[in-house]
Amino acid sequence: MAAASTTTRTLLLFSPFRTSLTSSSSSSYYYFHNFPKLPFSPFKTTTTTSTYTYCCCHSSTQSQSQSSPSPRLNNVIEILQQRGLIESLTSPDLHDAAAAVSSSPLKVYCGFDPTAQSLHLGNLLGIIVLSWFHRLGHQPVALIGGATARVGDPSGKSLERPDLDLDSLRRNTLGIESTIARILSENSVILNNYDWWKEVKLLDFLKDVGKYARVGTMMAKESVKKRLESEQGMSYTEFTYQLLQGYDFLHLYKNEGVRVQIGGSDQWGNITAGTELIRKVLQVEKGAYGLTFPLLLKSDGTKFGKSEDGAIWLSPAMLSPYKFYQYFFSVPDSDVVRFLKMLTFLELEEIDELEREMGRVGYVPNTAQRRLAEEVTRFVHGEEGLMEAIKATKALRPGAETKLDWETIEGIAEDVPSCSLKYDQVVNVQLVELSVSAGLFESKSAARRLLKQGGLYLNNSRVDGEDKRIEAEDIVDGKVVLLSAGKKNKVLVRIS
16 A cells, blocks of 8 residues: 555555556556545545545544534435445545535445345345435435346355356345335335346457456455465356446446445445446546445454344345344444444434433443334334334233234244144143243253243243143133243244
């Protein structure tokens, strides 16, 4: 990286495409003079004077402090910066372009490859950033990678993605389109890059795109270097992925008027491939921009979005709103404020107040987590999904006064271990014996021990008597019995 200077600004363009900008040497560091001082700093700075060194592909430090209430902002770039949603920009000019929303709103796109039937929590930041652009008057575009999914993005992957058959791709595409349409409703345009790639011929692609690509620069990309150094190596198919994504941006810029591409920080090389291709092919020096947001990590550095059971899916068909809500409700205190800023649309002043409450005497534990869970669940699953999650949470809390019914239990049935027993294997059977046969405990002695400690529940009601037997009226709506060991371990007994 070039050294900082008080008279020059350095913009490092990491792109597989040859650039014609004049440099001071044979290296790829290009100098731009007289950048205006921005009201924020999405770039890593190495000086405290009024000049900055802009290093778009190495920006990692951002100030997220909110020491005092700030005036309401109407520039989406400033808002995203305040909330920790900008990792890097390809150009500070995007700030001014976003400010001209009344006369020239931006079309902004984010790509989603249909490698699964649903998007997951890792994709949620992209949808949130798109939504912020829309809230500030711009036009979001979601691009489904019906073509690029057949290749597989190597970014952040140690192994090549398995091939998907056409039926799986179609099914996954429909599922992801449904999820995006549900969350963003009428606010977005949804496109599929297979619609234009199916008409592209290899020789035309090599002539129109390949001639601008520099193999050395492509190989210098971090994700490519790691794969080439591994035992598995990298296929030519994966190696070309950055060119395919670059061409997507060119097509959208030329045919749809899309000027901004957003993505996670691991997409930087793919995004700049597009901005440079636009510049070379269309001879456009300004007008195409890239923005990356940070990966969603917990305070311990591990990826946020995985549970013991796997990915946190955004589709209610793959993960119930109840389970989704519970995941956010269990976020540790060390992460909750940052996630409130990144994953919700609450005013920063309200988030600051929640943070202050957490340090006060008498603070009710998990108050901030409950607000986080409510806001994110409402955004992803709507008001109806949130109400379903809250109702199930209240009803399934051991000791809760809410009367259980079949509809409530059915809503969380997929999220609770279950077994099927015949009617005569349940009725008139001792609770201790049933809890073992249902798999809640390994032995009767363990069940009796927890019962004496007040931790064994039947349909959320604590059981104190060791001789308790299951009666017909204990079977909820004649269909199920819910057994609980403590607050978290549950088993649903279905009457077959």
